[in-house]
Amino acid sequence: MNPGMYSALNSAVTAANGGMAPVATPWFFYALAALAVVSGVLVITRRNAVHSALALIVTLLSVAGLYLMLYAPFVAGVQIIVYAGGIMVLFLFVIMLVNIDRSSKDRRFNRIWPVGLTAACALMALFVSAIMKGQSVLNDPTTGKPRWPDPLHLPESMNTQQIANALYGEAGKMGQYTFAFEIASLLLLVAILGAVIMTKKKI
Amino acid sequence: MFEITTLHYLVLAAALFVLGVIGVLTRRNVVIILMSIELILNAVNLNLVAFSRMWGNLHGQLFAIFIVVDAAAEAAVGLGILIAFFRNKETVNVDEIDLLKW
Numbered sequence: 001m002n003p004g005m006y007s008a009l010n011s012a013v014t015a016a017n018g019g020m021a022p023v024a025t026p027w028f029f030y031a032l033a034a035l036a037v038v039s040g041v042l043v044i045t046r047r048n049a050v051h052s053a054l055a056l057i058v059t060l061l062s063v064a065g066l067y068l069m070l071y072a073p074f075v076a077g078v079q080i081i082v083y084a085g086g087i088m089v090l091f092l093f094v095i096m097l098v099n100i101d102r103s104s105k106d107r108r109f110n111r112i113w114p115v116g117l118t119a120a121c122a123l124m125a126l127f128v129s130a131i132m133k134g135q136s137v138l139n140d141p142t143t144g145k146p147r148w149p150d151p152l153h154l155p156e157s158m159n160t161q162q163i164a165n166a167l168y169g170e171a172g173k174m175g176q177y178t179f180a181f182e183i184a185s186l187l188l189l190v191a192i193l194g195a196v197i198m199t200k201k202k203i
Numbered sequence: 204m205f206e207i208t209t210l211h212y213l214v215l216a217a218a219l220f221v222l223g224v225i226g227v228l229t230r231r232n233v234v235i236i237l238m239s240i241e242l243i244l245n246a247v248n249l250n251l252v253a254f255s256r257m258w259g260n261l262h263g264q265l266f267a268i269f270i271v272v273d274a275a276a277e278a279a280v281g282l283g284i285l286i287a288f289f290r291n292k293e294t295v296n297v298d299e300i301d302l303l304k305w
Contacts, residue, residue, distance in 0.1 A: 146210065163261060
């Protein structure tokens with residue numbers, strides 16, 4: 001899409017909304033956030049690992065919805081395809097391979113769980129104090145309001161094409177992240193080899 | 204109407220992160236511990252994408268994509284180790300994994 005078309009579209013949208021940003025309502029955020037947290041709690045409390053995996057899929061999908069609200073459609077797609085579609089299938093396969101009947105009757109939590117819970121609560125307190133104290137960093141120094149660009153004024157770059165340019169390079173030149181992308185492919189190759197070698201019976 | 208800004212996403216991500224940490228520190232089943240790690244990585248990704256939206260550029264989203272790659276590699280290797288271990292000890296509980304303890 002050429003820039004002229006884009007700005008024409010933008011002004012058309014602006015006119016149609018009377019200048020208001022066409023964002024989803026805050027209630028979408030609260031619904032998705034509640035879904036993510038509730039299913040996150042289910043992930044760590046269910047006795048049956050399959051139930052945990054299904055709850056984790058719900059969390060991943062609601063986080064994908066939040067990515068859409070943040071105008072990150074490509075990351076949302078990657079989240080659904082790679083996480084919910086790929087990694088979780090791997091998890092379910094391993095649960096089916098490994099989950100013997102015995103483990104569903106076992107104790108769920110280890111013996112030192114109070115220590116773990118205390119450490120996690122301390123971490124939560126740290127996060128809360130960091131967020132309370134550092135809130136002003138999120139504000140725009142000129143206006144004093146939270147820095148949160150109007151979606152219509154987001155740079156044109158918030159789209160899949162620009163992600164591809166950064167990852168693969170454009171016009172025959174390497175993009176900013178091309179080298180990191182190649183290294184990531186190498187990492188995946190090593191991980192595949194490692195997983196295959198480790199699960200082989202006899203090497 | 205009050206607006207959803209970075210702060211809301213930070214609070215949500217902190218909650219998800221702590222849930223993941225609780226899962227890692229208290230559960231016995233290794234599969235669920237690995238799933239809690241995925242929860243932690245998702246919390247980090249949410250922060251990165253929220254900051255990317257806040258600054259109006261793409262670097263956060265690109266980092267999030269690389270973290271997804273990392274999560275896939277980590278899950279593959281972790282589950283490979285788990286299967287190799289299960290073949291030897293017939294258990295998936297972390298407190299019974301004590302071969303290196305003396």
